[in-house]
Amino acid sequence: MAGNSTRRILGPFNRVEGDLEVQVEIDEGRIESAWVNSPLYRGFEQILVGKDPRDALVITPRICGICSVSQSVAAARALADAQGIEQTPNGLLATNLILACENVADHLSHFYLFFMPDFARSDYAEHAWHRDAAERFVAQKGSASRDMLPARSEWMHITGLLAGKWPHSLALQPGGTTRAIEPREKLRLQSIVAGFRRFLETTLFADKLENVAAIATEDELMAWAGQHAGGDFAHFVRIAASAGLAKLGRATDHFMSYGAYATGHPNETHRFESGIWFDGRRESFEQRAITEDISHAWMHAQRTPKHPFDGSTLPDADIADAYSWCKAPRYNGRVFEVGAVARQLIDGHPLIAELVTNGGGNVFSRVVARLLELARVVPMMEGWIKAIAIGETFCNQGKLPKDGEGVGLVEAARGSLGHWLQIKHGRILNYQIVAPTTWNFSPRDQDDVPGALEQALIGTEVGDNGKQTVSIQHIVRSFDPCMVCTVH
Amino acid sequence: MTTALRTLWLQSGSCGGCSMSLLNAESPDLYATLEYAGIELLWHPSLSEASNGEFIDLLNRIMSGEQALDILCLEGSVMRGPNDTGRFHMLAGTGRPMMQWIADLSRKARYTIAIGSCAAFGGVTMAGGNPTEACGLQYEGNQPGGLLGEDWHSPEGLRVINVAGCPVHPGWVTDTLAQVAMGDMDETQLDEWNRPRSYTNHLVHHGCTRNEFYEFKASAEAPSDQGCMMEHMGCLGTQAHADCNRRPWNGEGSCIRGGYACINCTAPVFEEPGHPFTETPKIAGIPIGLPTDMPKAWFVALASLSKAATPKRLRENAVADHIVVPPGSDKKRGER
Ligand code: SF4
Ligand code: SF4
Numbered sequence: 012m013a014g015n016s017t018r019r020i021l022g023p024f025n026r027v028e029g030d031l032e033v034q035v036e037i038d039e040g041r042i043e044s045a046w047v048n049s050p051l052y053r054g055f056e057q058i059l060v061g062k063d064p065r066d067a068l069v070i071t072p073r074i075c076g077i078c079s080v081s082q083s084v085a086a087a088r089a090l091a092d093a094q095g096i097e098q099t100p101n102g103l104l105a106t107n108l109i110l111a112c113e114n115v116a117d118h119l120s121h122f123y124l125f126f127m128p129d130f131a132r133s134d135y136a137e138h139a140w141h142r143d144a145a146e147r148f149v150a151q152k153g154s155a156s157r158d159m160l161p162a163r164s165e166w167m168h169i170t171g172l173l174a175g176k177w178p179h180s181l182a183l184q185p186g187g188t189t190r191a192i193e194p195r196e197k198l199r200l201q202s203i204v205a206g207f208r209r210f211l212e213t214t215l216f217a218d219k220l221e222n223v224a225a226i227a228t229e230d231e232l233m234a235w236a237g238q239h240a241g242g243d244f245a246h247f248v249r250i251a252a253s254a255g256l257a258k259l260g261r262a263t264d265h266f267m268s269y270g271a272y273a274t275g276h277p278n279e280t281h282r283f284e285s286g287i288w289f290d291g292r293r294e295s296f297e298q299r300a301i302t303e304d305i306s307h308a309w310m311h312a313q314r315t316p317k318h319p320f321d322g323s324t325l326p327d328a329d330i331a332d333a334y335s336w337c338k339a340p341r342y343n344g345r346v347f348e349v350g351a352v353a354r355q356l357i358d359g360h361p362l363i364a365e366l367v368t369n370g371g372g373n374v375f376s377r378v379v380a381r382l383l384e385l386a387r388v389v390p391m392m393e394g395w396i397k398a399i400a401i402g403e404t405f406c407n408q409g410k411l412p413k414d415g416e417g418v419g420l421v422e423a424a425r426g427s428l429g430h431w432l433q434i435k436h437g438r439i440l441n442y443q444i445v446a447p448t449t450w451n452f453s454p455r456d457q458d459d460v461p462g463a464l465e466q467a468l469i470g471t472e473v474g475d476n477g478k479q480t481v482s483i484q485h486i487v488r489s490f491d492p493c494m495v496c497t498v499h
Numbered sequence: 500m501t502t503a504l505r506t507l508w509l510q511s512g513s514c515g516g517c518s519m520s521l522l523n524a525e526s527p528d529l530y531a532t533l534e535y536a537g538i539e540l541l542w543h544p545s546l547s548e549a550s551n552g553e554f555i556d557l558l559n560r561i562m563s564g565e566q567a568l569d570i571l572c573l574e575g576s577v578m579r580g581p582n583d584t585g586r587f588h589m590l591a592g593t594g595r596p597m598m599q600w601i602a603d604l605s606r607k608a609r610y611t612i613a614i615g616s617c618a619a620f621g622g623v624t625m626a627g628g629n630p631t632e633a634c635g636l637q638y639e640g641n642q643p644g645g646l647l648g649e650d651w652h653s654p655e656g657l658r659v660i661n662v663a664g665c666p667v668h669p670g671w672v673t674d675t676l677a678q679v680a681m682g683d684m685d686e687t688q689l690d691e692w693n694r695p696r697s698y699t700n701h702l703v704h705h706g707c708t709r710n711e712f713y714e715f716k717a718s719a720e721a722p723s724d725q726g727c728m729m730e731h732m733g734c735l736g737t738q739a740h741a742d743c744n745r746r747p748w749n750g751e752g753s754c755i756r757g758g759y760a761c762i763n764c765t766a767p768v769f770e771e772p773g774h775p776f777t778e779t780p781k782i783a784g785i786p787i788g789l790p791t792d793m794p795k796a797w798f799v800a801l802a803s804l805s806k807a808a809t810p811k812r813l814r815e816n817a818v819a820d821h822i823v824v825p826p827g828s829d830k831k832r833g834e835r
Contacts, residue, residue: 021551022591025544032591051578052586053512055589058627063775069762070770073623076666128548150548151530159527164749167523171749175757177523178516179764181667181777182757189758191820284815310784326630336587339607386738394681404820406723484550495514 015449016043021478022050022213024487026125028077034334035468037477045461045468047452052309052336055499056324059442064090064411064434067442072179074444075496077120079178080113080170081423082496085444089419089432091185093333096409100275102187105173105405107272107282108200109183110421111395112169114271115207117424118351118381119166121491122215122243123148123159126378129488134400134481140250147246155214155243162210168203172196186407190322192399200396208389216386217242223386227361229369244382257366257375260486262467264344264371265289266353267296267450270427271422272391278484282391283358283422287342291368293312293357298418298429303445304339307332307454314343316457319431319443320416327382336498339453339462340445341358348372348463349426349450350490352380360387372467374489413437418420423447425491444497464478464490503539504569504680507561507604508614511588511597512542512624512633513575516666517615518545523749524669536677541568555592561607568677568805571608573601573636576617576624577646580632580818587631598646601636611636611653612660614672619661619692620767621645627771635661637693641767660684661693665764670746671698690740690769698746702791703736703753703761706744715809716802717817722777726817729758730786733777735763737790758820 015038022032032048055074059067063367067086072079084106091097098106131149135141147155167177173190174182182189216223217239226232236248244294249258270285285296302316312329316339326336341347352372355363362383366376412434419430426447433440453462462470464487471482510518522545524532533540540559542549549557560566571755577598585596593600605611612638615646616622621640624633635645637659652658662675675695690699704710712718712727719726728734736744739761743756754761757763762776763769774780780787789798812824 020592020594021591023544023551023554024591025542025547025550025554028545030588030591030597032589048591050591051512052631053587053624053633054627054630057630058623060627062627063778065775065777069776070623070626073514073516073665076514076519079514079516079816089611093566124522124546132548136741151546156530157528160522160530161525164523164525164528168750169751171747173757175752175754175759176748178514178519180757181754181759183761184722190620190756191723191758193821325580326587328584369721397729402821406721406820408721480551 017477021480021483024484026128027492027494028075029497031487031492031494033468033483035473035477035483037473040472040475042471042473043481044174045465046334047462047464048335048452049337049452049494049498051494052326052342052498054326056442056444059439062436062439064093064432067432067439068181068184071444074499075493076178077117077493078113078423078425078428079494080109080174080180080183081182081421081428083183083463084110085419085428085430087183087185087419088421089417089430090411091409092417092419093415093432093434094185094366094409094411096186096407098187099404099407101191101399101403101405103273103275104399105188105190106183107395108392109170109174109180109188111272112166113177114424115361115385115388116163116166116192117491118385119163120160121381122378123155125262125491126488127155128153129481129484134479138253140253144246144250147243158210158214162207162321165203166207169200172200184406186409187405191405192401194401197396197399197401202499204389204393204396211385211389215243215382217245220386220390224383228365229362232362247378251375257370257373259374259471259482260467260489261371261373262348262463264367265345265347265429266356266372267342267347267349268354268357269296269420269422269427271354274440283354286357287347288353288357291346298420300343301429302341302344304341304456306339306457307334308338309333309336312340319429319445320433320441322443323441324443335454336448337392337452337454339456340450341456346453346460346463347450348468349447350377351384352377353426354422355380355383361458377489411437425493426450428496444499446493446499448492448494448497450492451490452492452497503537505539505541505567506570506676507541507568507608508543508572508574509601511573511601512631513577513615513617515545518543520666521669521672524673529669532673533676536673537680538676551592558604561602568604569610570609570676570766571604571611572614573611573618574614575765576621576633576635577601578631578633580630583632595640602646605636605647605653609653609724610657610660610684612662612675614662615723616663616666616764616769618663619663622665623770625770631749638767657684657686658693658696660689663692663694663765665769668698668743668746668748671695674698694740694765698742699740699765701740701745702743703741703743703755704790705742707736707755708744709755712813712817714805715813716806717809717813723758723820724818725820727772728755729779731779732760733762733775733779734760735788736761738788739763739765741765791809
């Protein structure tokens, strides 16, 4: 620590889901060190113990109102794993659609409501682009919200039809979904997606989704943004170049994805492949390599990092050296970043591969990956709707074992979410949850290695007294954190 | 209506789902609905620009009286643990337990509104023995008290308005805010749990698409079956106070239309039904927890009568996930 460094406590960060505090140590206008604190603990893993395993389908979605469906899918998969059953083909398609509906809505909310309003801040008043950005994106009053909110609400009708409501649906079951649709509802789903496609192709991209998904290099992206300047994505690309977002918030550059959107095929199991990205190479993913470390969390009764099946959650606000309710998940003992950028990189999308090769995971590449995902997922959804076989069943029925265990893995909008369930005498013996932001906003581990956001903040220029926090805001929000999932 | 009511929205032990549900408001969208209703959001955690110190300054200005506050909305339960210290939720950047901020701010606001069953009663955070000592603003489960105490009244003389639900329907919130802004909110508008009667004067059972199955006791037996879910699948729609089947969710949805039971999420202690949520507890084959106002003997008589009279169409459709026997037409068969 340098002689005249200062410490600042920042928080609460809004336009993230839940409550977040960050401590930074600043030396000569740069962040030397950062500590990320999740200041809210709700005890879901304690609540679940002793309950009927099926109750996890009611309780775990309520961990999070923004990735509620992802929690449901993880719970349903953990139960399916314990029962040894699979979803019916229709159930699998409906699950993909409900999950994709949530992920797409989350990416959209993140871009328009959470991330872009920071460019309307007076910190940027000197920039030539500020007036336009403020007119379009300022919080609550910007013209973009008038376009985006109705489009989002109509989009959520997909969940209304297929899952009853959003958030907190009970439609996602181990063997499929509870809502078979009729022919007219299949047509309705197609219309909803068509309407949303039009919104994306008019307002966000000002181009066809297929053209956006085909952008393969950074140069192509820049040229494309010049040609489709009227869209909000191009607007972002221009601001990003001026504000230097590609130079902000680089973390570990190790990435992980559990694989997104199940296919039901044994060979190619996911539409976005699973894997890890370590030292610039793709490797296969193995859930046994995951551990959680509690050395800096307000938790006790566990000395060494443990796989979630051996983990426990016993809060203790008096632990010395702790500074967060968040545990520190590690893969093979290392810090990994999760989210859309990880998914698209591991799936081999050439644009994201190039952006990450050039500048790592950073504020720019994280946002680009999210928007790219919108352009890739919506056309997939059109295919899934078409593939629904009217008249075939949506849900297989299984029987829970008296004793057993199951793992449920899913890609939420924000990244890899896992549920680890153990059943004894027909009751939940242990239920451990590792959420995407638990990975990204993890505290230090037993070797004092900081988590992904803690690393991403180091080196950020924040002005003499750390007064210029706008870069910190961008970096924090570029992960699209969900703090209520982080600790649960 | 002269000036818009200045509204502060805070989250504590919440999942954020009530705010996310609120974003589903439509015809018109949320911002337009609030503007026309006369509600100005001073600050909302998902929607406002102000962050860090800017937000803490706002709280301090409200506390000093420099900034007037008309409505305080709290989403999420009050976290009192461990051991009443409130350390399970310290408001970031302030080093102070959130429960103290909530108690202080509720003295300043003309109206305090609990958004969702967590803020109203404690909600799902209280399940499983309540490991975090969570409670609602003026209830702890179904017991009066909570953070503020049974006798607490806002400066306008009202107790906490409980817009209960897990999550809330966007219309329940915007209607309540509009009612307050119009000056139409008084005790007559609130039910026995201080929930707005605008949606709790109905039962979920009203307008349920499965009512015909209910009449004939043609029951669903497994998830995705189309029959009535009261007999086997844990549906509490006949007891749950809410208008979910009259005022759909996300276009055409509701829990039941989505194929699963109503778990009575607007009621205190819904989180601990005392049995698995999706299984109807029974004594001697008769569901305990009969429809509100229905005598047991009457139910038993009705059930055996209607089961005997159940048409084939309903009997078969009840245990299928799509229509296997469509309604026939007498005219076509010449049976008039
Ligand atoms: S009991 Fe439930 S499923 Fe049956 S008719 Fe009433 S609300 Fe519908
Ligand atoms: S149907 Fe029942 S459980 Fe579902 S939202 Fe309405 S009151 Fe809550």
